[in-house]
Amino acid sequence: MPSFDHLKPDLAPPQRKGFCAQAVRGVTLIELLVVMTIIGVLLSIGVPSYRSFSNNSRISGAINALLGDLQFTRAEANKRGSYVSACAWVSGSTCSNSTRWDTGWIVFVDSNHNGTVDDGEAILRQQAAFSSTDSAVADSGVAIITFNREAFISDLPADPVTITFKPLNAIDPTWTRCLAVGKMGRMTVQKSGTGACL
Numbered sequence: 175m176p177s178f179d180h181l182k183p184d185l186a187p188p189q190r191k192g193f194c195a196q197a198v199r200g201v202t203l204i205e206l207l208v209v210m211t212i213i214g215v216l217l218s219i220g221v222p223s224y225r226s227f228s229n230n231s232r233i234s235g236a237i238n239a240l241l242g243d244l245q246f247t248r249a250e251a252n253k254r255g256s257y258v259s260a261c262a263w264v265s266g267s268t269c270s271n272s273t274r275w276d277t278g279w280i281v282f283v284d285s286n287h288n289g290t291v292d293d294g295e296a297i298l299r300q301q302a303a304f305s306s307t308d309s310a311v312a313d314s315g316v317a318i319i320t321f322n323r324e325a326f327i328s329d330l331p332a333d334p335v336t337i338t339f340k341p342l343n344a345i346d347p348t349w350t351r352c353l354a355v356g357k358m359g360r361m362t363v364q365k366s367g368t369g370a371c372l
Contacts, residue, residue, distance in 0.1 A: 229341045229349045232306055237339050237351050240275065240310070241361055243299055244319065247281045248359050250298060251321035257328070259284040261318035263300065267291040271317050275310040275337055278303045287328070289318050307342035313370065325359050333357045336370040347372075 244260055251258035261269035263280040269290065270277060281299040282291045291297060304310070314332040322328050334354040341349050352364040352371030364371040 226346070226349070229346075232308055233339050233341065233349060233351050236276075236304060236308060236310060237353055237363055239301060240279065240337065241353055241363065243279065243281055243301060244353075244355065244361055246299060247319070248321045248325045250281070250283075251323055252325040254283065255323040257284040257287045257320055257322055258282070258298070259289060259318055259320040261289070262312075264303070267297060269318055273312040273315060273317055275312060276304045276308060284320055287320065289320070308339065309342065310337055310339045312337045319355060321359065327355065327357050327359055330355070330357050334360075334362075334369070336364075338371060 247258050247260045258281065260279055260281045262272050262275045263278045264270045264272075267280070267282075269280070279301050280291070280297050282297045283295045284290075285295055286292065313336050316331065316335045316337075319330070319335075320328050334356040337353045337355070339351045339353070347366040350366040350371065352366075352369070354362045354364055354369055354371070366372065
């Protein structure tokens with residue numbers, strides 16, 4: 175009887191040359207601990223740096239916003255030949271009479287130099303309250319800064335007045351920035367430890 179073995183299909187899987195089957199293995203406890211230690215070291219370096227960057231960025235943005243609006247106030251007073259004021263503000267068209275500038279501020283034409291927005295006096299700019307818990311507090315009880323037509327500040331109780339910007343519960347004094355405003359209209363940003371900036 176003839177043999178038909180040569181016609182049967184070969185059911186064995188094909189063998190690849192040079193292929194060596196390896197057992198799949200997991201991660202050992204030592205490897206896991208080493209990776210976790212490295213991640214911990216990187217976080218301990220990165221998180222404080224990010225916090226410092228975030229605080230500095232927010233404070234710089236806030237102080238630059240007030241500086242820009244005070245420069246605008248000065249320019250408008252000179253251009254209009256009239257008193258123009260910037261004051262701490264919360265809502266509506268009324269100054270808050272507070273030394274807390276972090277609640278926001280408005281810039282308005284103060285033609286009669288009475289420190290309030292009267293009928294016919296335009297609000298030129300307004301800045302909403304800070305979205306963070308940062309503070310901006312003026313010394314010497316300053317709640318309003320008024321420029322005259324010569325671009326000088328009138329009725330400033332001190333020379334300069336310092337508005338201090340700092341994050342809530344600031345543990346690092348280097349995060350503090352101040353805006354010093356002088357009677358001649360000069361405005362400078364100061365770091366903590368400069369002048370009255372504490």
